[in-house]
Amino acid sequence: MDKLVYTALSGLRGHMSAQAAIANNMANASTIGYRSDKVNFDSFKLTGEGIETRAPSGERIVDADRRDGAQVQTNRALDVAVSGEDWLTVQAADGQEAYTRRGDLQMSDSGLLTTGDGFPVLGSSGSPITIPPNQGIKITPDGSVTIVPIGGRADEPQVIDRLKVVSATGTETVKGLDNLLYVKGGGSLPENLDAKVRSGALEQSNVNLTEALVDMIENQRSYEVQANLLQQAKSMDEGGASLLRLPN
Numbered sequence: 213m214d215k216l217v218y219t220a221l222s223g224l225r226g227h228m229s230a231q232a233a234i235a236n237n238m239a240n241a242s243t244i245g246y247r248s249d250k251v252n253f254d255s256f257k258l259t260g261e262g263i264e265t266r267a268p269s270g271e272r273i274v275d276a277d278r279r280d281g282a283q284v285q286t287n288r289a290l291d292v293a294v295s296g297e298d299w300l301t302v303q304a305a306d307g308q309e310a311y312t313r314r315g316d317l318q319m320s321d322s323g324l325l326t327t328g329d330g331f332p333v334l335g336s337s338g339s340p341i342t343i344p345p346n347q348g349i350k351i352t353p354d355g356s357v358t359i360v361p362i363g364g365r366a367d368e369p370q371v372i373d374r375l376k377v378v379s380a381t382g383t384e385t386v387k388g389l390d391n392l393l394y395v396k397g398g399g400s401l402p403e404n405l406d407a408k409v410r411s412g413a414l415e416q417s418n419v420n421l422t423e424a425l426v427d428m429i430e431n432q433r434s435y436e437v438q439a440n441l442l443q444q445a446k447s448m449d450e451g452g453a454s455l456l457r458l459p460n
Contacts, residue, residue, distance in 0.1 A: 221442070224439065231435070234424055234427050238424050238428075241424075242416075242417060245415050246314075247313065248276070276385075282415070282416045283414065289351070290316075290319065290325075292317065292414075293414055294313065295415070298378065298379055300312050300314070301376035302327055303334055305390065310388065310393060310394055311378060311392060312392055312393065314327045315409075317351075325340070329391075333375065336403065337373070343359060346360055346362060347360050351375070353408050353409060354408065378401035378403050378404055379404040384396040
């Protein structure tokens with residue numbers, strides 16, 4: 213009986229976590245470069261007389277759905293899009309190297325280049341990119357950040373730095389709570405010197421609202437099954453207890 217109750221409760225806990233992840237995906241359907249949460253559950257094996265099965269343990273494992281989002285043309289100089297297994301490198305809040313597909317780059321008053329959500333963008337040297345005053349800026353297909361200095365000629369741009377574009381191929385990575393990608397267990401991804409970026413374009417969220425809605429309905433039905441399992445456990449317990457009662 214205890215095993216049955218534990219199985220039902222762990223299943224309920226797991227489905228609640230999945231529902232939260234699905235809701236988060238739907239809320240970020242319009243967030244630039246967002247990678248939807250992909251939720252898996254660990255499992256344990258139940259064995260005993262007449263029973264052998266696997267049940268969800270309720271331990272949620274979150275990763276990013278690696279499908280590309282649609283790319284749209286914006287013609288904005290600081291917008292970039294990457295595709296496939298390539299990622300832009302940023303500096304996370306704790307100073308660790310992390311990765312994103314959010315390419316709506318911004319320039320602060322001090323010239324620091326950041327993503328739209330405020331993370332400093334790293335150059336090929338591994339340091340945040342700082343852009344000096346200029347009269348024109350452009351990001352070339354190989355990721356080079358070029359400017360036309362104040363008073364300079366438009367046909368003679370200067371290279372300031374190069375976006376550090378890395379490849380996640382062959383490396384185990386996980387998605388953090390800040391929506392950034394990290395190397396599992398620590399470390400950094402190798403720079404892809406052959407990577408190409410699309411300037412003046414942005415990758416949209418890869419959330420499919422129709423799929424998310426179907427997932428939410430299926431998850432809700434599974435939750436109800438686990439809740440009914442608890443009710444059945446209660447009925448079985450009450451039935452067993454009634455057999456032990458002394459007759460009046």
